[in-house]
Amino acid sequence: MSLTDRDQGAASAPASPPAGSRRPGPTVADVVRALTTGALPVRVTGYDGSAVGPADAGITLSIRSERGLTYLLTAPGDLGMARAYVGGDLALQGVHPGDPYEALRVLKDELRLRTPSLAEALALVRGLGWERLMPPPPPPQEAQPRWKRLMNGLRHSRLRDSTAISHHYDVSNAFYEKVLGPSMTYTCAVFRSSDDTLEQAQAAKYDLVAQKLALGAGMRLLDVGCGWGGMVRHAAREYGVKALGVTLSRAQAEWARAAIEREGLTGLAEVRHLDYRDAPREQFDAVSSIGLTEHIGVRNYPAYFGALSDRLRPDGRLLNHCITRADNRAPHRSGAFIDRYVFPDGELAGPGRLVGEIHDVGLEVQHEENLRLHYALTLAAWCRNLVAHWDFCVSEVGAGTARVWGLYMAGSRLAFERNGIQLHQVLATRNGPEGASGYPLRPDWLP
Numbered sequence: 001m002s003l004t005d006r007d008q009g010a011a012s013a014p015a016s017p018p019a020g021s022r023r024p025g026p027t028v029a030d031v032v033r034a035l036t037t038g039a040l041p042v043r044v045t046g047y048d049g050s051a052v053g054p055a056d057a058g059i060t061l062s063i064r065s066e067r068g069l070t071y072l073l074t075a076p077g078d079l080g081m082a083r084a085y086v087g088g089d090l091a092l093q094g095v096h097p098g099d100p101y102e103a104l105r106v107l108k109d110e111l112r113l114r115t116p117s118l119a120e121a122l123a124l125v126r127g128l129g130w131e132r133l134m135p136p137p138p139p140p141q142e143a144q145p146r147w148k149r150l151m152n153g154l155r156h157s158r159l160r161d162s163t164a165i166s167h168h169y170d171v172s173n174a175f176y177e178k179v180l181g182p183s184m185t186y187t188c189a190v191f192r193s194s195d196d197t198l199e200q201a202q203a204a205k206y207d208l209v210a211q212k213l214a215l216g217a218g219m220r221l222l223d224v225g226c227g228w229g230g231m232v233r234h235a236a237r238e239y240g241v242k243a244l245g246v247t248l249s250r251a252q253a254e255w256a257r258a259a260i261e262r263e264g265l266t267g268l269a270e271v272r273h274l275d276y277r278d279a280p281r282e283q284f285d286a287v288s289s290i291g292l293t294e295h296i297g298v299r300n301y302p303a304y305f306g307a308l309s310d311r312l313r314p315d316g317r318l319l320n321h322c323i324t325r326a327d328n329r330a331p332h333r334s335g336a337f338i339d340r341y342v343f344p345d346g347e348l349a350g351p352g353r354l355v356g357e358i359h360d361v362g363l364e365v366q367h368e369e370n371l372r373l374h375y376a377l378t379l380a381a382w383c384r385n386l387v388a389h390w391d392f393c394v395s396e397v398g399a400g401t402a403r404v405w406g407l408y409m410a411g412s413r414l415a416f417e418r419n420g421i422q423l424h425q426v427l428a429t430r431n432g433p434e435g436a437s438g439y440p441l442r443p444d445w446l447p
Contacts, residue, residue: 015290025127028063031073034116034124041110042103059094059103067136069128074135079336085407086341086400087139097381097403098393100385101410108169108414141400154409173255175396176228178389179382179405184228187291188319188375188423198381201374206234211445212427213286213317213365215239222246222284222311224276225292229256229269236260236268244284246274276307283313293322295369298332298349301357309361318363320354321425323375328352351424363428366439369447372422379413 026034028046032053040053043060047068063069068089072080084090095103116124125132180186181198190208209231215221217240223231226245233256235241237403241403247253256271276292296304308318325332328350334343355365386393386406393402415421429437 006417019394023052025129026124028069031069031124031128031291034120035114036112036347037114038112041106046325057094059106062091062093063090065089068231070132070134070136073128073132075336077336079340082337082341082404082407083138083142086403088142088399094271096387096390096406097399098390098406099383099410100406101380101383101413104407105413107287133209136150138340139400141404142340149286167313171401172396173228175393178393178396179385181385183230184259185230186227189267189375189378189381190371191377194377198378198385200256201378201381202230203234206231207238208288209288209319209321209425210239210241211234212425212443213288214444215241215286217241219285219289220244220282221286222279223288223290224279224308225295226252226256226271226288228252229259229271231261231288231290232269233254233260233265236265237263241268243269244280245269245271246276247271248273260341266446276304279307279311282311283316284311285316286314287312287316287318287441288321289319290321291323292344293320293354294343294348296347297345298353300345301349301353302361305358305363309363309430314430315436316430317366317439318428318430319425320358320428322423324348324354324422324424325350326419326422335410338408341404348421349427351422355426356423358426358428362430364431364437365426365428366437367427369425370422371425372416372419375423376413376416379409379416383409383413 020061027048027050029044029050029052032040032044041057041059043051043053043055043057045051045060045062047064047066063072063084067087068084071084071087071089073081075083081090085092092100092103095101176184176186181202183199183202185205186203188205189198190205191201192204196204198436213221215235219241221232221235221241221243223235223243223245226232226247227249229245229252229304232243232245235243245256247256250273253271253273260266260269276289289308293301293304305320308320312318325348330348330350332347332349333339334346334348338346351368351370355368358365383406386402386409390402393405412421416423429439
């Protein structure tokens, strides 16, 4: 029995009717053949005993129930697959559920899908039964569709943003401790070498941000979307900075406050449970935003960067660190799986849009760099942590949520490797009278 079988035991999937009681009709293998073309790169087995694909394939997809097949048929693409997988109706053998990277790579590179003709589709549905067109309730880990979220306000209203942040971050601090490691840092690390540990790379990231911002003792830093306070604590501990972080996640704020006290940083570091729009209207020496922009909404960029600029003193520096599209013309909204299971209402823009919006609020961009491959390495490390602590993570958040995280992180790693998405840091200054920026002729930090 594979690890995936063990963790997604058949008890979690609804029982299928005995073979003798099923209506004669297309098998699971027949459906797979109808929806694919060419040689299958994986083995596919069905609850009805049928199978298709090479028997010696390194990876097997097991459709374990009629509900799983219905998920696949009623939500073609990544959403149907995710529903079946998260619900335990689709199992993967040959990979660990904490890191299904190799299965995703093989499917992306070698699986060829096709759209059956109308006649083929009708014949399949008649044979399977028209009830196959009725979508089952989704797994409980799935967020509401976008139109239902209107009950929590318009897109990126305060209440709706708070609900979306809670869906993703208020899972379990104990779970995050195992996946993210001691730094509790849920953003891209910076690797000097692929041999660096995750903790070394996260410390290097915080040092890079601090150096770009020219932080020094006695300065005041505002860190918006501060997570568990990693940047705030690092700036206070390593640079003597008086740092304030704000986060919309109550669980993050509580954990960060306890860490600040535990590390003896009270008086220098502080984290508040606040929307960035409610951060103190004071002028800070520096502002950092590490992983918040993805949640803001592209149409809100002018107000967002304007709010950060307003909180910077003249000659102050802003460092914005966020995931972007690789193409400025790409759609901003995320795909169905990411929107329903990971980042509800998340939006990404291209790096050109990001730089343009920062300029348009009156800030001057001084430096920009792409850390795309660093995020792929970061995600690989998080997946290794999830695999190593799988049993604990399942006991803490449930098998379905743990599977979501393995799928999301492995899929994101592949997207960063293939340049589907990128990670950009943009350093800008708020210039004073007559264009004075305080920025030297050459960078005063090590690239």
